Amino acid sequence: MNSYERVFAAFNNQEFDKFPAINPTSVITNELMREKNIFFPSAHLHPLDTYDLAVAGHNKLGFDSISPYFSIHIEAAALGADIDFSSSKGMPQVLNKPIKNIEGYKLPKDYLNKREFKVFNQIISNLNKKYNKKVPIIGKVIGPWTLAYHLFGVENLIMKTILEPKQIKNFITELSKCPINFAKQQFENGADFVVWAEHVTSDLVSPEIYQEFVLPIHQQAKKELNSYGPIILHVCGRLADRVNILSKSNFDMLHIDSRNDVDFSKKQITNNMQLVGFINNPHLLRKGTREDIRKTVLSLLKKEVKFISPECAILLSVANINLIELTNTLHQFNLDTIKKIEL
Numbered sequence: 049m050n051s052y053e054r055v056f057a058a059f060n061n062q063e064f065d066k067f068p069a070i071n072p073t074s075v076i077t078n079e080l081m082r083e084k085n086i087f088f089p090s091a092h093l094h095p096l097d098t099y100d101l102a103v104a105g106h107n108k109l110g111f112d113s114i115s116p117y118f119s120i121h122i123e124a125a126a127l128g129a130d131i132d133f134s135s136s137k138g139m140p141q142v143l144n145k146p147i148k149n150i151e152g153y154k155l156p157k158d159y160l161n162k163r164e165f166k167v168f169n170q171i172i173s174n175l176n177k178k179y180n181k182k183v184p185i186i187g188k189v190i191g192p193w194t195l196a197y198h199l200f201g202v203e204n205l206i207m208k209t210i211l212e213p214k215q216i217k218n219f220i221t222e223l224s225k226c227p228i229n230f231a232k233q234q235f236e237n238g239a240d241f242v243v244w245a246e247h248v249t250s251d252l253v254s255p256e257i258y259q260e261f262v263l264p265i266h267q268q269a270k271k272e273l274n275s276y277g278p279i280i281l282h283v284c285g286r287l288a289d290r291v292n293i294l295s296k297s298n299f300d301m302l303h304i305d306s307r308n309d310v311d312f313s314k315k316q317i318t319n320n321m322q323l324v325g326f327i328n329n330p331h332l333l334r335k336g337t338r339e340d341i342r343k344t345v346l347s348l349l350k351k352e353v354k355f356i357s358p359e360c361a362i363l364l365s366v367a368n369i370n371l372i373e374l375t376n377t378l379h380q381f382n383l384d385t386i387k388k389i390e391l
């Protein structure tokens with residue numbers, strides 16, 4: 049099986065030769081950048097650099113997917129935020145919040161023609177020319193709640209949610225057109241999955257606020273994108289109080305982090321949403337040994353997690369050898385052979 053066949057067999061509950069190693073978020077490391085002689089921030093800005101570095105996640109690290117959107121800046125930049133690209137050691141940061149008044153807010157008419165969207169769609173299209181049906185291409189969009197953080201500010205958003213709930217609902221409904229349409233473009237250009245990154249984490253939003261303000265928009269997005277391709281909802285943090293509600297979005301997968309219990313999370317899902325993730329980035333991938341990584345992967349496989357991946361964009365200081373240990377371990381087993389392993 050090639051990577052594409054492996055990932056889709058697992059995704060569709062069919063037999064697969066070995067466990068797939070997908071990366072819904074960035075697996076770029078300093079080491080990988082040195083090997084390719086391509087560095088942040090230029091890798092965020094120059095399409096050929098983005099392409100080459102994203103492909104290295106597959107060729108050099110062994111992942112069964114290619115994810116070319118390393119950060120969270122594309123939509124914010126296209127919609128008027130200033131982005132600080134100065135860091136070579138981390139991700140770009142959103143500097144100013146361009147929207148001051150959300151009353152009656154409308155997206156600019158021609159926003160989909162912005163250079164940022166065109167460039168990213170071109171990268172997806174180029175990847176598709178080479179890897180179509182060989183390696184799944186994973187696109188990404190930033191959900192409207194997170195986009196509102198970037199464009200209007202976290203404090204403003206939370207305050208307005210209490211004071212002017214109707215305005216907030218209109219605002220994020222309008223903003224949601226951006227990820228929905230950008231996701232459609234990515235699928236049309238050859239993405240096989242699209243990650244929908246939404247920071248509705250427990251430190252920022254209660255489950256009740258998610259349910260009232262964001263869930264209906266997620267459900268609508270899923271309806272509109274259903275015929276295009278599968279969506280991976282990415283939410284960081286502890287999700288014990290909201291996995292069940294998140295699953296009601298009907299998105300196809302939930303990219304979940306290592307602070308969440310596997311069995312508990314699985315029980316919270318009553319539909320077909322599949323889980324992906326569970327690998328700790330700062331401790332296990334950055335500081336752990338290869339043996340630690342192998343043990344963790346095996347114990348997750350024993351708990352019948354089919355899609356194991358880094359939990360979020362990894363730290364640039366992670367060693368390539370640790371990521372290779374992750375993908376190699378996954379590739380050594382399938383559903384039958386893992387049963388024979390004693391831990």
Ligand SMILES: [Zn+2]
Nearest residue numbers: 283284360361
């Ligand atoms: Zn994250």
